[in-house]
Amino acid sequence: MKVIFASSMLLVAGLAMPAHAADNIMKVCGAKYQAAKANKTLPAGQTWNQFLAQCRGSGAAAAPAPAAKPAAPAPVVKPVAAAVPSAKANPASHLPSAQSPAMQAMHDRQRQCGQMWKADKAAGKIPAGQTWPQYWSACNTRLKK
Numbered sequence: 324m325k326v327i328f329a330s331s332m333l334l335v336a337g338l339a340m341p342a343h344a345a346d347n348i349m350k351v352c353g354a355k356y357q358a359a360k361a362n363k364t365l366p367a368g369q370t371w372n373q374f375l376a377q378c379r380g381s382g383a384a385a386a387p388a389p390a391a392k393p394a395a396p397a398p399v400v401k402p403v404a405a406a407v408p409s410a411k412a413n414p415a416s417h418l419p420s421a422q423s424p425a426m427q428a429m430h431d432r433q434r435q436c437g438q439m440w441k442a443d444k445a446a447g448k449i450p451a452g453q454t455w456p457q458y459w460s461a462c463n464t465r466l467k468k
Contacts, residue, residue, distance in 0.1 A: 352378035429463075436462035
């Protein structure tokens with residue numbers, strides 16, 4: 324009698340699921356597994372993986388498809404480039420007056436170090452393996468003093 328009751332409960336649980344859950348076999352089998360655990364009808368020692376394999380293999384997880392709804396119009400999606408503000412959108416953002424004094428000083432040091440990097444690189448004065456970030460860090464420290 325328990326087996327029949329559990330089977331009917333599983334059937335009811337499968338029919339009561341929302342349409343989007345019925346499309347996903349993992350959700351359907353998960354609901355059946357939870358119901359079997361709650362009703363204590365799960366075979367002793369059976370794991371979720373074993374139950375899932377059996378559920379998928381039996382074809383019982385395939386719920387009948389709900390009545391077809393008319394297709395909703397696709398939402399309008401803006402291109403990513405349009406969603407991200409660019410420097411062109413706010414041309415004043417790169418002007419010195421739009422920056423704090425500390426930020427302006429940092430940009431000036433970066434420009435100076437960039438010019439020194441180019442000159443030292445052309446003259447072959449950059450140590451082997453040194454990268455721009457390493458050079459910039461040392462140069463920035465020197466110029467801050």
